[in-house]
Amino acid sequence: MSALTVSDLNVWFGVGAERAYAVRDVSFDVAKGESFGLVGESGSGKSTILRAIAGLVPTWSGTMVVDGEPLGRRRSKAFYSKVQMVFQDPYASLHPRQTVDRVLSEVMHLHGVKDINTRIARLLDDVGLGSGFRFRYPHQLSGGQRQRVAIARALASGPSILLLDEPTSALDVSVQAEILNLLVDLRSEHDLTYIMVSHDLGVVGHLCERIAVMQQGAFEEVLSVADMRRLEAKSPYTRHLLESSIKSIR
Amino acid sequence: MTDAPLLDVENLWVRFRTRSGVFDAVRGVSFTLGKERLGIVGESGSGKSMTGRAILRLIRPPGMIEADKLEMHGEDILSAPESRMRQLRGGRVSMIMQDPKFSLNPVMTVGQQLVEALRAHEKVSRGEARRRALAMLDEVAIRDPERVYELYPHEVSGGMGQRIMIAMMLLPSPEILIADEPTSALDVSVQLQVLDIIDKLVRDRGMGLMFISHDLNLVAKFCDRIVIMYAGRIVETCKADELRNARHPYTLGLLNSVPDLEHPRERLEVLKRDPEWREAPSVSARQ
Amino acid sequence: MSASQGLREWLLAEEPTSRRQARWASWYKGWLTLRSNTLAMLGLFVLAFLILAAIFAPLLATHDPFAQDLGQRLLAPGENGHLFGTDSLGRDIYSRLLYGARISIYIVALVVMVAPVVGLIVGTVSGYAGGWIDVVLMRVTDIFLAFPRLILALAFVAALGAGIENAVLAISLTAWPPYARIARAETLTIRNSDFIHAIKLQGAGPFRIVTRHIWPLCISSLVIRVTLDMAGIILTAAGLGFLGLGAQPPSPEWGAMISEGRKYILDYWWVATIPGIAIFAISLAFNLLGDGMRDVLDPKEDHS
Numbered sequence: 001m002s003a004l005t006v007s008d009l010n011v012w013f014g015v016g017a018e019r020a021y022a023v024r025d026v027s028f029d030v031a032k033g034e035s036f037g038l039v040g041e042s043g044s045g046k047s048t049i050l051r052a053i054a055g056l057v058p059t060w061s062g063t064m065v066v067d068g069e070p071l072g073r074r075r076s077k078a079f080y081s082k083v084q085m086v087f088q089d090p091y092a093s094l095h096p097r098q099t100v101d102r103v104l105s106e107v108m109h110l111h112g113v114k115d116i117n118t119r120i121a122r123l124l125d126d127v128g129l130g131s132g133f134r135f136r137y138p139h140q141l142s143g144g145q146r147q148r149v150a151i152a153r154a155l156a157s158g159p160s161i162l163l164l165d166e167p168t169s170a171l172d173v174s175v176q177a178e179i180l181n182l183l184v185d186l187r188s189e190h191d192l193t194y195i196m197v198s199h200d201l202g203v204v205g206h207l208c209e210r211i212a213v214m215q216q217g218a219f220e221e222v223l224s225v226a227d228m229r230r231l232e233a234k235s236p237y238t239r240h241l242l243e244s245s246i247k248s249i250r
Numbered sequence: 251m252t253d254a255p256l257l258d259v260e261n262l263w264v265r266f267r268t269r270s271g272v273f274d275a276v277r278g279v280s281f282t283l284g285k286e287r288l289g290i291v292g293e294s295g296s297g298k299s300m301t302g303r304a305i306l307r308l309i310r311p312p313g314m315i316e317a318d319k320l321e322m323h324g325e326d327i328l329s330a331p332e333s334r335m336r337q338l339r340g341g342r343v344s345m346i347m348q349d350p351k352f353s354l355n356p357v358m359t360v361g362q363q364l365v366e367a368l369r370a371h372e373k374v375s376r377g378e379a380r381r382r383a384l385a386m387l388d389e390v391a392i393r394d395p396e397r398v399y400e401l402y403p404h405e406v407s408g409g410m411g412q413r414i415m416i417a418m419m420l421l422p423s424p425e426i427l428i429a430d431e432p433t434s435a436l437d438v439s440v441q442l443q444v445l446d447i448i449d450k451l452v453r454d455r456g457m458g459l460m461f462i463s464h465d466l467n468l469v470a471k472f473c474d475r476i477v478i479m480y481a482g483r484i485v486e487t488c489k490a491d492e493l494r495n496a497r498h499p500y501t502l503g504l505l506n507s508v509p510d511l512e513h514p515r516e517r518l519e520v521l522k523r524d525p526e527w528r529e530a531p532s533v534s535a536r537q
Numbered sequence: 538m539s540a541s542q543g544l545r546e547w548l549l550a551e552e553p554t555s556r557r558q559a560r561w562a563s564w565y566k567g568w569l570t571l572r573s574n575t576l577a578m579l580g581l582f583v584l585a586f587l588i589l590a591a592i593f594a595p596l597l598a599t600h601d602p603f604a605q606d607l608g609q610r611l612l613a614p615g616e617n618g619h620l621f622g623t624d625s626l627g628r629d630i631y632s633r634l635l636y637g638a639r640i641s642i643y644i645v646a647l648v649v650m651v652a653p654v655v656g657l658i659v660g661t662v663s664g665y666a667g668g669w670i671d672v673v674l675m676r677v678t679d680i681f682l683a684f685p686r687l688i689l690a691l692a693f694v695a696a697l698g699a700g701i702e703n704a705v706l707a708i709s710l711t712a713w714p715p716y717a718r719i720a721r722a723e724t725l726t727i728r729n730s731d732f733i734h735a736i737k738l739q740g741a742g743p744f745r746i747v748t749r750h751i752w753p754l755c756i757s758s759l760v761i762r763v764t765l766d767m768a769g770i771i772l773t774a775a776g777l778g779f780l781g782l783g784a785q786p787p788s789p790e791w792g793a794m795i796s797e798g799r800k801y802i803l804d805y806w807w808v809a810t811i812p813g814i815a816i817f818a819i820s821l822a823f824n825l826l827g828d829g830m831r832d833v834l835d836p837k838e839d840h841s
Contacts, residue, residue: 041437042408056734080740093731097753099559106749107739132552135559140551143294153735172293172464177507177518184517199437206509206518229512244439246511 003161003193004030009062011052022048024217035187035194037204040214046197050163054085066161081111084154085163089170090146094138100149101134107156127152128182144175151182155190164196168203180206201245205229213238256426256458257283257305260319264300267312275300277482281535283426287452287459289469289490292479298462302428306343307335341371344419348431353415354403361399364418371422386417390447409440413447420451427452428460445472466504483532500527567833577829583822591638600629602636602789611805622807624797630811633789637812640790641819644705644774645767651709653763656716661747661755664724682714686773694782704783708773716759723755757834764827768820775816791816
């Protein structure tokens with residue numbers, strides 16, 4: 001059974017004649033425990049897909065099914081305990097006036113978790129922060145530590161699907177490695193399904209099994225990471241993208 | 251022609267006075283820049299951008315610049331008056347910043363800005379300035395210079411904006427170009443194009459390039475010499491083609507922590523930061 | 538000595554171990570920032586002095602502020618044990634000033650309890666809800682903003698009768714729209730930030746988002762603005778008093794005192810000047826403090 005099925009998804013912004021489509025007729029299917037990557041250049045609509053799934057964009061059409069349950073205009077409480085999101089910029093995704101403890105306990109309170117104290121301690125251990133960070137404010141944390149807090153927040157409700165919106169692009173490479181390792185560990189520990197957006201093929205290749213290449217709001221090609229490594233792409237755009245990211249290293 | 255390097259920096263410190271004491275952003279860095287492409291690599295907070303700014307004396311108070319020697323073509327710029335610095339900035343040294351959106355004036359057309367930049371440093375007629383601006387736009391591989399000349403910055407894409415910035419910076423024919431993360435705001439495919447343009451221009455004109463970036467692999471590909479900074483100091487320096495022989499654990503850590511498309515690994519290597527790196531004396535990158 | 542040092546260390550600990558400690562530490566760091574601003578501290582000092590003077594007015598006053606003694610009228614400062622002299626009815630200006638401080642602080646407190654609160658609620662609701670709610674609330678704000686402050690206050694006082702409470706009501710009614718504008722502008726930028734999206738994704742409703750996540754970020758800029766506006770509020774109240782529409786005689790309101798003194802200003806300068814200096818001091822003190830608060834409360838700047 002698949003964790004997430006999206007069919008004929010269209011997302012637009014603006015009204016009337018100014019309506020501009022950010023995503024056009026996108027369909028894909030993510031199996032339980034799979035890691036699916038969305039790749040494309042800026043403005044290709046990859047982040048918009050994640051936001052539409054999360055319910056942050058109201059203007060969409062098509063069907064989205066999570067765990068056999070079709071999604072409506074409004075998301076149910078049960079949806080939020082199943083699907084969570086990690087944002088790109090850890091400097092913008094934490095409330096500047098709230099301590100780590102406050103952030104996590106509010107989330108748990110919203111989901112009706114009992115035993116908040118021990119859960120927070122365990123969650124912080126899970127993301128490799130330890131209890132020393134519990135009462136710190138965001139400005140007392142580094143970028144990598146903030147992103148760990150954001151991951152902890154996403155995990156607090158015990159979701160099965162995590163939407164990752166370029167979770168490492170604002171971080172240094174060495175910190176990026178730590179976060180990617182953490183994501184790999186968490187996935188196996190918590191049986192998570194990932195849907196990850198990135199412009200970095202190396203990052204997507206490290207974490208995902210299958211990727212969709214996007215251009216101008218539509219899927220150009222869906223291919224396995226193994227195929228991508230062998231550079232066996234059918235579409236010329238995908239090949240161009242692959243070549244440029246390999247060239248910039250060599 | 252003298253043999254003096256374009257840029258000679260010895261024991262450069264950048265300090266910031268804060269409430270909790272003095273914070274040293276750059277701690278005793280020494281390097282020279284000849285007619286070459288020098289890459290400066292480090293993580294955020296390593297002092298790489300501060301080094302670039304210190305050379306142009308663009309550090310505002312409470313920041314302070316100290317150095318035993320800070321010379322441009324044999325001319326001392328540490329004690330040069332501010333008016334001389336204004337001549338040098340943009341005239342003999344140019345700087346390209348990360349995001350073209352913030353570097354271009356939104357209420358002037360591209361052409362006006364280019365002409366302005368040129369006329370600030372050279373006495374040329376408007377017609378001549380326009381001719382050279384158009385030629386320069388052509389050189390940075392902009393297909394239709396006449397059209398782009400009339401556009402406003404918000405009407406051009408990120409990649410085009412960065413190419414316009416490059417054109418603007420190179421118009422007064424500087425000897426040194428400081429590029430601070432010039433491509434990190436751009437898409438991969440556009441990145442290469444922009445880098446190729448910088449590379450070609452720097453070679454053709456025999457300029458010195460200081461390429462500041464967090465991306466070690468990218469720098470290794472585009473530069474002749476690499477300086478690796480950590481916590482305000484240079485921990486290692488080497489020729490770009492000898493990077494594979496680098497020995498410092500920090501350099502190795504940076505190299506191995508990047509997920510490689512072609513050589514997948516189960517786990518990425520994580521930097522184990524040794525407090526000793528912070529204390530080890532800065533390596534000199536003078537030649 | 539060692540106890541206070543222990544407290545300081547506890548407050549500045551890198552790793553707070555409880556909610557309480559984290560909150561206190563953040564207050565303490567704000568205090569340190571404020572303390573490093575000499576002018577703001579001066580403002581705070583003046584205000585504290587005035588508040589204490591108001592509280593202890595009965596103890597500090599040398600005379601009854603209302604007692605008239607026509608034999609002692611218009612005495613110069615220092616004469617006959619009248620520190621700041623006496624007014625046209627022979628009342629001790631120093632004592633009246635002390636009791637007048639009570640009125641000024643009372644006015645300020647009332648306005649602070651009404652105007653920013655109304656502004657905050659209207660502004661954040663308007664900014665967060667958007668759509669027609671935003672349009673309606675903002676047009677109402679515009680209407681109030683279009684009234685000239687003093688004229689509206691005059692109309693109010695004319696309709697409801699002269700008195701401090703009505704003056705305060707009139708001032709508050711014209712003072713809240715700018716706060717609503719600020720709160721709305723802040724809300725519009727905060728609304729689309731990732732941390733609000735993140736809490737939305739946890740299923741939080743609009744009420745919780747506005748009160749728990751948006752308010753704390755708006756309050757700081759409102760506090761700054763209110764502190765800076767305080768001078769204007771005191772001046773308006775004094776102006777109403779001066780026009781005879783605020784506090785009524787024999788109440789020792791500072792504006793009313795100036796008004797009474799203006800007849801004698803050429804021959805007996807102190808009658809109008811001394812309450813004038815008091816208004817000047819309190820206004821300046823609020824302005825200085827407001828400027829210092831800006832450094833402390835600006836959320837963009839982390840005071841670590």
